[in-house]
Amino acid sequence: MNYIKKTTVAILLFSAAFLKSYAQTPTDSIDNGLKQYMFVMYTKGSNRTQDSTTTNRIQEQHLNHLDSLHALGLLNVAGPFMEDGDWRGLLVLDVPTKEEAEALVKKDPAVIAGRLNYVILPWMTQKGNCFR
Structure with a gap:
């Protein structure tokens, strides 16, 4: 040849x-030491015209919602992006399905108020992985 x-x-x-x-x-991968999570990307919502008092109240309720998800063991990572673009923040939820993740995200006061939209994607990483 x-x-x-x-x-x-x-x-x-x-x-x-x-x-x-x-x-x-995904099942094969999970058996190989990987675990599936739900990755939530928060984006700017269509209703961002609230006054500052209302915005502050919504933000406080949003953070309380995230705190409650963390306390229940459902939220592994959360945080805002540091630039003022359309991408506002992310979550990594420890739930098995997109439907369960969406049910939790739909209860977020910032989503309810229209300040945030979201995209949910299944995401995998090694079991026990942490950021360093």
């Missing part, structure tokens, strides 16, 4: 092995 054919075969074999590793189902 000439060099180009050998290289092509090697690339195809490597690609097949690489893609097979990504073809694992």
